[in-house]
Each structure stands twice: as C-alpha cells, then as structure tokens.
Amino acid sequence: ATPTALLVGTGRGARLGILIKGADVLEDTRRIDTVVLDKTGTVTSGEMTLVDVATAGRLPKDQALRAAAAVETGSEHPVARAIVAAATSRAIEAPRATDFASLPGAGARAAIKGTEVTVGRADLFDDVPQELARPTVDGTTVWVGWGGRAHASLTVADTVRRSSQRAVRDLAELGLPAYLLTGDHDQAALTVARDVGIPVGRVIADVRPEDKHAMIADLQKRGKVVAMVGDGVNDAAALAQADLGIAMGTGTDVAADSADIVLLRSELPAVVDAIELSRATLRTIK
Ligand code: ADP
Ligand code: MG
Numbered sequence: 001a002t003p004t005a006l007l008v009g010t011g012r013g014a015r016l017g018i019l020i021k022g023a024d025v026l027e028d029t030r031r032i033d034t035v036v037l038d039k040t041g042t043v044t045s046g047e048m049t050l051v052d053v054a055t056a057g058r059l060p061k062d063q064a065l066r067a068a069a070a071v072e073t074g075s076e077h078p079v080a081r082a083i084v085a086a087a088t089s090r091a092i093e094a095p096r097a098t099d100f101a102s103l104p105g106a107g108a109r110a111a112i113k114g115t116e117v118t119v120g121r122a123d124l125f126d127d128v129p130q131e132l133a134r135p136t137v138d139g140t141t142v143w144v145g146w147g148g149r150a151h152a153s154l155t156v157a158d159t160v161r162r163s164s165q166r167a168v169r170d171l172a173e174l175g176l177p178a179y180l181l182t183g184d185h186d187q188a189a190l191t192v193a194r195d196v197g198i199p200v201g202r203v204i205a206d207v208r209p210e211d212k213h214a215m216i217a218d219l220q221k222r223g224k225v226v227a228m229v230g231d232g233v234n235d236a237a238a239l240a241q242a243d244l245g246i247a248m249g250t251g252t253d254v255a256a257d258s259a260d261i262v263l264l265r266s267e268l269p270a271v272v273d274a275i276e277l278s279r280a281t282l283r284t285i286k
Contacts (some may be wrong), residue, residue: 004059009281017249017264018274027259028244030277031225035171035271036216036238038193038230039182040140042248043268044158045080046231050086052137052155065130066092068144069109070118073101079142080108082156083119105209105234106145107142117146120183125150134260140188158192165196167268176227181215183207183234209234213241229271231255246271 006023013020020026036045053061063108068212069087072080073094087094097110097117107120119142122128126148135141143150168178179202180193189205204215219226228235228242230271239245239258247259248267263270 005281006160009219012281013261013274013277016270016273016277017266017278018270019259019262020250021262025244026278026281028260029275030282032078032244032275033176034179034219034224034226034229035176036179036181036219036226036242037178037268038228038232038235038238039184039189040078040158040225041231041251042181042229043164043192043196044160045252046158046250048078048082048140048152048156048158050082051139051157052135052272053131053152054130054135055152056150059151061152062090062092064092064144065090066160067112067146068119068152068154070094070097070112071108071117071144072102073097074110075102075108077102078158079140079156080119083142083154084188092100098165117144119154121146122150135187138187138191138242140184148183160192160195160266163267165181167272168196168198170269171275172273174272176275178217179204179210181207181228181238183209183212213237216241217259224226227271230270231266246274 010020018053051073053250065087068083068095072083097112100110101175102108107124109118119186120125122143128150132153139155141153141155145151160270171178178198181204182189182199186205189203193203208258216226226242227244228238229246233247233252233254236258246261247255249264250264256262
C-alpha cells in the first residue's frame, strides 16, 4: 500500500472522529471478520440508574442503600455511580467509609464504623439468603452485606444506546458477526443481546476481567480475525489481544492506550465507519 493513500485514509478518519494510531492499522481493520463488543459503556451508555432494592429480614431499604453508597463513594464503576446517585437523590447521607478496596470485575469493599461492608457479585458472599438469591427485576443486580452474608440486593439498569442496534445490523451486512462479551451475569447480558439483535450463541457472559483476553484468544484459535470494542480498564488486555482494538473515547485512558483506534464519537456506528473507511482506502490503493 502506498503511504500517501494510507495517510489520506487516516486523515479522513480523524475528520470522522476516528483516531487511527498509525497507517498500518487500516490494513488490520480490513482483515477482521468478527467483532466482539463489551456490554457496559460500549453497547450500553454505561449510565445506570437504581431500579430496585430488596432486603432480607427487617433491614430497612434506606439503610441498605446508605451502607452501599458509603462503600461505592470510593468506586468509579458505573454500578457504583448509580448507587451513590440514588442515595443522594433520596437525601440519604452516607457515613464515611475507610479502607476502601476495589475488587475489579466483582465489586468493592470498605469499613464503616469498624464493620467491613462488601458490595458486588453474589459470589463475594458465603451466604446469600433464599429471598435475595433470585432477582425479579431486569438489570444488573449486586448484593450488599457484611460478616460473609448478603443482607440486601440492589438492581441497576442501563440503557442500550439507540445507535447500537443499527450498528449490529450494519456489521452483519458487512459480513461481520457481533459477539457480546461481559463480566455481568447471563440474564443482564441476554436482555441487552436481545435488544440489539445479537443471538444467544454469541453471548459470552460472567467473564472475569482477567479472562476477557482469553475469550478473544479462543476466537482467534478458531481462525477468527477479531476486532474488540471496549471502554473499561477491564477491557485493556482484551483490546491488546485482539487483532484490532477499538476504544470508546468516553472510556478510560487505559483502554484508549491499549487500542489501535479510538472513537471520539462514542457510538458503535463509528466502528462501521472505520471498517468502511479502511475498505475504501485500501481499494483505491490496489
Ligand atoms: P462489564 O464487563 O459489563 O463492563 P465489569 O467487568 O466491570 O463489567 O464488572 C462485572 C460485574 O462485577 C458487574 O456487572 C457487577 O456485578 C460487579 N461489579 C464490578 N464493580 C463493582 C462495584 N464497584 N460495585 C458493585 N458491583 C461491581
Ligand atoms: Mg465496559
């Protein structure tokens, strides 16, 4: 390929809000045959709101939310931000927490008046009472508890970006099947997949952050040339593992640093534009 044509291509990308790191990235873009999409913050807006609180025994809902918000004040995760925002909007004042620890891909932990409180996935607790085990509301459920036991569940819901469905369809028309990859549980993943038209067989859920890149490697072992689109710290290794890493501009710096392409317009149709641009640029070269 001539360097001039590739430079023109990257220049055109920049005007479309598609930051292409190096001219050879366009050639990698043309080779891909599979696109893996992170769920939270990529297919969805990542702006979550609290939709349900359930408690065990006689624990007041406000108290569960207060404890969760105290812990989550230390976290940047979209689930954490939704919990803190819900407490604030209900005028619930969260006590100060100390010894905050983030548990990537699982939750967060902190001490409130000497008690260690955990918020996150069910498997962080030794014991989840029957009445809290099966969330009945659509969304992402996390549990809050102490002493090894979950005492309440909080469900947050995210909105699918309106443009995501169109992008999945356009990718299919370009001959590129889309996969959904997430650390969230099955139910939440399937709801989003159904919304955007990704079949059940291409949903990979309950994946730990440290395993996301292995899922990409798996697809590569099956002969696929994979583009990964993500936004989070937990996506960085997968973005690096993929044949082409694409980061959402609204995402974290770590994700952007690991990617080959950064989308300043954080919408999936920009992925389609990038692929069409690479095809058009390389066609003029031949
Ligand atoms: P995704 O792959 O969808 O971007 P993550 O890998 O960041 O999600 O997190 C996976 C799951 O771990 C979340 O769906 C949530 O259940 C839980 N989780 C992660 N961080 C937190 C947190 N700060 N508070 C509560 N739950 C969390
Ligand atoms: Mg994400």
